[in-house]
Amino acid sequence: MSFTSIIQSAAIKSLSALYGQEFFKKDFQINETKPEFEGDYTIVLFALVKALKKSPEVLGHELGKLLLNNYPELFSSYNVIKGFLNLQIADEQLTAILLQHYNDENYGKQPANQKRVMVEYSSPNTNKPLHLGHLRNIFLGWSVAEILKANGSEVIKSAVVNDRGIHICKSMIAWQQFADGATPDSVKEKGDHFVGDYYVKFNDEYKKEVEELIKSGSTKEQAEKEAPIMKKTQQMLLDWEQGNPGVIELWKTMNSWVYKGFDETYKRIGSDFDHTFYESNTYLLGKDFVREGLEKNILFKKEDGSVWIDLSAENLDEKLVLRGDGTSVYITQDIGLAIQKFEEYHLDKSIYVIGDEQLYHMKVLKEIIRKLGFPFADEIFHLSYGMVELTTGKMKSREGTVVDADDIVEEMVATAEKHTKELGKVNDFSADELRELYEILGLGAMKFYLLRVDPKKRMVFNPEESIDFHGFTGPFVQYTYARIQSILRKVDSEGSVIGDETSDISKLLPLERQLILFLEKYAGTVSDAADEMNPSLIANYVFNLAKLYNSFYAEHSVANAENTEKKNLRLRLSVMTAHIIKSALQLLGIKVPARM
RNA sequence: GGCCCCGUAGCUCAGUGGAUAGAGCAACAGCCUUCUAAGCUGUGGGUCGAACGUUCGAGUCGUUCCGGGGUCACCA
Numbered sequence: 001m002s003f004t005s006i007i008q009s010a011a012i013k014s015l016s017a018l019y020g021q022e023f024f025k026k027d028f029q030i031n032e033t034k035p036e037f038e039g040d041y042t043i044v045l046f047a048l049v050k051a052l053k054k055s056p057e058v059l060g061h062e063l064g065k066l067l068l069n070n071y072p073e074l075f076s077s078y079n080v081i082k083g084f085l086n087l088q089i090a091d092e093q094l095t096a097i098l099l100q101h102y103n104d105e106n107y108g109k110q111p112a113n114q115k116r117v118m119v120e121y122s123s124p125n126t127n128k129p130l131h132l133g134h135l136r137n138i139f140l141g142w143s144v145a146e147i148l149k150a151n152g153s154e155v156i157k158s159a160v161v162n163d164r165g166i167h168i169c170k171s172m173i174a175w176q177q178f179a180d181g182a183t184p185d186s187v188k189e190k191g192d193h194f195v196g197d198y199y200v201k202f203n204d205e206y207k208k209e210v211e212e213l214i215k216s217g218s219t220k221e222q223a224e225k226e227a228p229i230m231k232k233t234q235q236m237l238l239d240w241e242q243g244n245p246g247v248i249e250l251w252k253t254m255n256s257w258v259y260k261g262f263d264e265t266y267k268r269i270g271s272d273f274d275h276t277f278y279e280s281n282t283y284l285l286g287k288d289f290v291r292e293g294l295e296k297n298i299l300f301k302k303e304d305g306s307v308w309i310d311l312s313a314e315n316l317d318e319k320l321v322l323r324g325d326g327t328s329v330y331i332t333q334d335i336g337l338a339i340q341k342f343e344e345y346h347l348d349k350s351i352y353v354i355g356d357e358q359l360y361h362m363k364v365l366k367e368i369i370r371k372l373g374f375p376f377a378d379e380i381f382h383l384s385y386g387m388v389e390l391t392t393g394k395m396k397s398r399e400g401t402v403v404d405a406d407d408i409v410e411e412m413v414a415t416a417e418k419h420t421k422e423l424g425k426v427n428d429f430s431a432d433e434l435r436e437l438y439e440i441l442g443l444g445a446m447k448f449y450l451l452r453v454d455p456k457k458r459m460v461f462n463p464e465e466s467i468d469f470h471g472f473t474g475p476f477v478q479y480t481y482a483r484i485q486s487i488l489r490k491v492d493s494e495g496s497v498i499g500d501e502t503s504d505i506s507k508l509l510p511l512e513r514q515l516i517l518f519l520e521k522y523a524g525t526v527s528d529a530a531d532e533m534n535p536s537l538i539a540n541y542v543f544n545l546a547k548l549y550n551s552f553y554a555e556h557s558v559a560n561a562e563n564t565e566k567k568n569l570r571l572r573l574s575v576m577t578a579h580i581i582k583s584a585l586q587l588l589g590i591k592v593p594a595r596m
Numbered sequence: 597g598g599c600c601c602c603g604u605a606g607c608u609c610a611g612u613g614g615a616u617a618g619a620g621c622a623a624c625a626g627c628c629u630u631c632u633a634a635g636c637u638g639u640g641g642g643u644c645g646a647a648c649g650u651u652c653g654a655g656u657c658g659u660u661c662c663g664g665g666g667u668c669a670c671c672a
Contacts, residue, residue: 317598470634479635
């Protein structure tokens, strides 16, 4: 149990004893004491003043005295300033916590809670390579999945691959028309980039044809419909839906190129999935539910045969759920897949990591499922995140203003190499060890950068300035870990071990106290991050922990401490800090180096 | 236009109704004979977009306005 909740219940009991009435959590607040005041935790008394008709000062002293009296092992002193009762935690309590947890690599993790959750993320189209926006999505989804696991849930990581549809046919047509039989192998290009090139070629050619048609007298609208390459593409989509063997063969071949490229990227960035759904398998799902919805009068049919849902009562207007010709739109299959997920996997919760541009779409989806009468509608959760924008504006693949995922990863790894060589601290590493270190640092910088901000907020990336390795960054935290390992190696080589004495621990110095108090908060942070599905809470916590440890490190020597007791205390502090850094970074998908 | 999100230091961001609003970057000044200087310490930098309201107390809650973005397709 965290200090905050221990203090909370202690205060509730003491207040009831003092004033003979019941109190609850919501009746007062517990905060961390601001650094300019003496104390560790603060009970804010204002809210109690009215109910008890006592001045905050009197109240504070009465409560403070009783707390100290009733919990002498927990509190060592208190003071009252205005309406704030500041409490100091006893040193013995802090050292006890340290002793209990310092060597527990699972500190902060919760036992299984019998909840099964699916997290869907990544969900790329198979017609172009991944870009920076996908990376935010992937890192976010992966991290949230790990955070939920740490809190005891069973998590299924899933991806939906958008592998069919008109956009896929565009690359296929362009390949037929321009590739002259080229393959990723023949031109030595990564498969997803190779296919992406033909998607771009399609758009170039399409634009050219439209312009020519306009020149020869067509209107813009006509030209866009009549352009030969577009007509061919639409025909190909029909052929695909009818299972034309040649088209299916080409589709399979080109998709396999893309998958190979994606797999390479996923492997490098450390992303994985327990299950992949393919849109080509699921796009027909949902039609049955549309029929059911019509029977139940949840949906209605317009004169032209198209099917709609009226959500104007929910402020969501009318939404099309099936085309007039009976074919699916996006939401049709989403309805089907959403239901299939719950029924097949017996989920308690289904999380979708999707950009905030689809907020409306996801609200509608949830509402439709609710109206269809499925009780799990409330357990569909859209984890929406803001777009990654460039200083020059939005990323658009068609206009070539995207930051390619493979490129940026490569750049980060190269930057890690440059810094490492300049510092020259690991000149004895083998080539393999160096390569591994560069990956750990480069990806650490990249992931931390994308995860340290609140997912909900859109973020700006400046391609001109490379991502930093100093300050509020992954490498800063990794560096702190490496420093601790260095201490532990030194102590180990001297043949010392951490003693198991518990008595005679001298008074804690301010930075030692602060560190223990901060380490204690890790479990609460992991739990908050899970409740809010927000990895940035972990990133902020672990950065502040590293910062605090670095101050401690600069101020006090561990290996050459004043005496054995201090040395043991500081070794424990260091070991626990290292464990938590490793654990927290793992939740962000970031690895730690033993040296850097 | 309807609905939704966002405006905090020059830049990128924390701040979950409580005390004099905090970090990182950038700028400036110090600190390596001692466990890794990718570090530490310090200085400067703010009408929290604006106004009104609720409250003992508002960056945080409410209303209105201003500025930016998203979305409202028989697109995906």
